[in-house]
Amino acid sequence: MTPLLSLHDVSKTYVRGAYHFNVLESVSLDVHAGAFVAVFGERSSGKTTLLKIAAGLERPDSGSVTFDGRDLSAVSSRDLAAIHRMEIAWVDRAGPSSDELMMVDYIGLPLLKSHGHSVATRLAISMLSRVGAKECTSARWGDLSDAERARITIAHALIREPRLLVLDDPTAGLDMIERDRVLGLLRATADEMHSGVLMAVPDMPAMMRSDDVLSLSGGRLLGPAEHDSGEEAVVLEFPRRQQSG
Amino acid sequence: MLSTKHVVLGLLLERPGYGYDLQQRMDERFSFLQLSETAIYRLLDSLQRDGYIEESGRKVIGGTRRGSPRVTYAPTDAGTAEFQQWMAQPCATAAVREALHAKLILSDPDDLPQLVEQVMHQERETLAELATFQQPPASDAASGEVPWGTVAAMLVNDAHARRLQATISWLQQVRTVLRARIAEHERTTPESPS
Numbered sequence: 256m257t258p259l260l261s262l263h264d265v266s267k268t269y270v271r272g273a274y275h276f277n278v279l280e281s282v283s284l285d286v287h288a289g290a291f292v293a294v295f296g297e298r299s300s301g302k303t304t305l306l307k308i309a310a311g312l313e314r315p316d317s318g319s320v321t322f323d324g325r326d327l328s329a330v331s332s333r334d335l336a337a338i339h340r341m342e343i344a345w346v347d348r349a350g351p352s353s354d355e356l357m358m359v360d361y362i363g364l365p366l367l368k369s370h371g372h373s374v375a376t377r378l379a380i381s382m383l384s385r386v387g388a389k390e391c392t393s394a395r396w397g398d399l400s401d402a403e404r405a406r407i408t409i410a411h412a413l414i415r416e417p418r419l420l421v422l423d424d425p426t427a428g429l430d431m432i433e434r435d436r437v438l439g440l441l442r443a444t445a446d447e448m449h450s451g452v453l454m455a456v457p458d459m460p461a462m463m464r465s466d467d468v469l470s471l472s473g474g475r476l477l478g479p480a481e482h483d484s485g486e487e488a489v490v491l492e493f494p495r496r497q498q499s500g
Numbered sequence: 501m502l503s504t505k506h507v508v509l510g511l512l513l514e515r516p517g518y519g520y521d522l523q524q525r526m527d528e529r530f531s532f533l534q535l536s537e538t539a540i541y542r543l544l545d546s547l548q549r550d551g552y553i554e555e556s557g558r559k560v561i562g563g564t565r566r567g568s569p570r571v572t573y574a575p576t577d578a579g580t581a582e583f584q585q586w587m588a589q590p591c592a593t594a595a596v597r598e599a600l601h602a603k604l605i606l607s608d609p610d611d612l613p614q615l616v617e618q619v620m621h622q623e624r625e626t627l628a629e630l631a632t633f634q635q636p637p638a639s640d641a642a643s644g645e646v647p648w649g650t651v652a653a654m655l656v657n658d659a660h661a662r663r664l665q666a667t668i669s670w671l672q673q674v675r676t677v678l679r680a681r682i683a684e685h686e687r688t689t690p691e692s693p694s
Contacts, residue, residue: 297669431654432646435635459665460658463635468627472672473679477620479627 257324258285259451260309260419265318266474267304278304279315280474286419286451291442293465294455300471302455303423309453310345310421311335322419340365344412346422348404350396358399358407359383359392365415378414386410386440401428405437413444420444422454426461438464503599504533506586508543509552509579510606516556516574519544529605544573552579588614590621600674612682619675623668630664633657 267279278301286292286309296302307313308320311327320327322343327335339345351361363372363379370378383389388406391399399407405425412420420441426434442464445452454465462468470477511517511525522544523537535543547553556574575583587606591599600619607615636653 295665295668297672300672431658432651435654438635458661459630459668460661462630463633463657463661468631470623470627470668470672473676475620475675477623477627479631480621480624481628 256287258321259288259323260284260286260453261319261321262305262309262315263319263321265308265315265320267301267308267313267315277474279308279476281318282471282474282476283318284309284469284476286453288418288451289445289449290467291445291452291465292454292467292469293462294453294469294471294476295457295459295462296455296471297457301474302457302471305471305476306345306421306423306453306455310343310419311338312345341415342417343419343421344415344417346408346412346420346425348408348427350404350408354395354397357393357395358388361396362407362410362414365411379410382410382414383407386413387436402430402433402437405429405433406440409437409440409444413448416448417450419451419453422452424456425454426456426458431460434461435464503586504535504539505543505547506583507533507602507606508540509547509575509583509586510602512553512573512575513580513583514606516572518559518570518572520570521572530602547579548573550578550582551576552582587611588618590618590625604674609681609685612678612685616675616678616682619671619678623671623675626664626668626671630661633660 262282262284265279265282266277269276269278282305284292284305294302294305304313308315311320311322314328322338325338327338330338351364356364359376359379362382363375366375366378380389380392383392386406386409388403388410391403391407394403396404396407405427409420409422409425422441425441426437429437438461441452441454444450445466452465454461455471456462459468468479507526507530508522511522517525519537519541522540523535526533526535526540544553552575553573554576555571557572558569559572560569587603591603600615600622603611603615603618635657636650
């Protein structure tokens, strides 16, 4: 089955004066429709860069990013904007640009132009209920707890029914129960909406509802060992050691 | 499991030694193993029986009881090969830290690329272990009290995942440091003429 999103041999280097920092080195990754993929990495491991490249918000230095068969580095900026509007949802905790906006309006905002105010509001209320944040309908962003903000940002993304959801540390600051509820929402997004979900987290407990778990460090992305494939134990040749003394 | 026999073998590869000398070196570099001198003599006997070490000389030490010289040991070719095979063998996940501690301490610059491979192998194994955990059915997103049985299962899974995370975090750090050291070594070591 062709993956919904495919990163192939992606590399990215940031240059700060004489210092070259290889954030990503030959990273490859697939996300299929209906799959929930989680990447573990410590702070500054390159998680956000990986996600931004996957979402087409940043370009790699080399390698390719393909979304639904389209090379994201080759599409026009207009088409890319359309993809971001309708197909790939980037989820972070930035919230609305205005703190005056009620959450029902913030969530309905992406549908306002296409559906009109009353339909957008109705769908927004339904989405708030779906993510367990009905009580936030009239609240402002500044009034919300971390848990409510996590649900609201997901609702804001899901209202467009995106084909791919890209999330940067969606469970930051949540207790275990709230974290699991948010992860349950993402699991349901993959299972019921058949969307692809790509998430990066600095906590491995947050990865336990995902289909694929990956580890990112020093620019390299690793996947789990596959024991069913009959992989042989690794035995490596060593150069002969010189005895001293 | 961490093989203390291979640690002794590695120390003898660095420099031949006798029992007390090895215990001093053990205390200095492998204090976490807490091996007594008697235990080290047993390991030396066992290594000699296996043909991995042999007597390389006798050394008279000032203050030695009865003034008898100490027997020093050095690895045989078979011992060298055994040590190299151990260094290249992936570590069992349960003892990954201890075994890699020993290998890191006994490694030289030529060993680092193989150690990077091993660290990556261990990261993959640890990720595979995480993937085996099944979280109980997701809590209802529309809030409400989560049944205690579900909470208890989540707490246990959380503990497992955090233990694995500690292992992976350390392995990631080892991998990054080793790769930086390899790159540095390649930059500063002139290429040998082919």
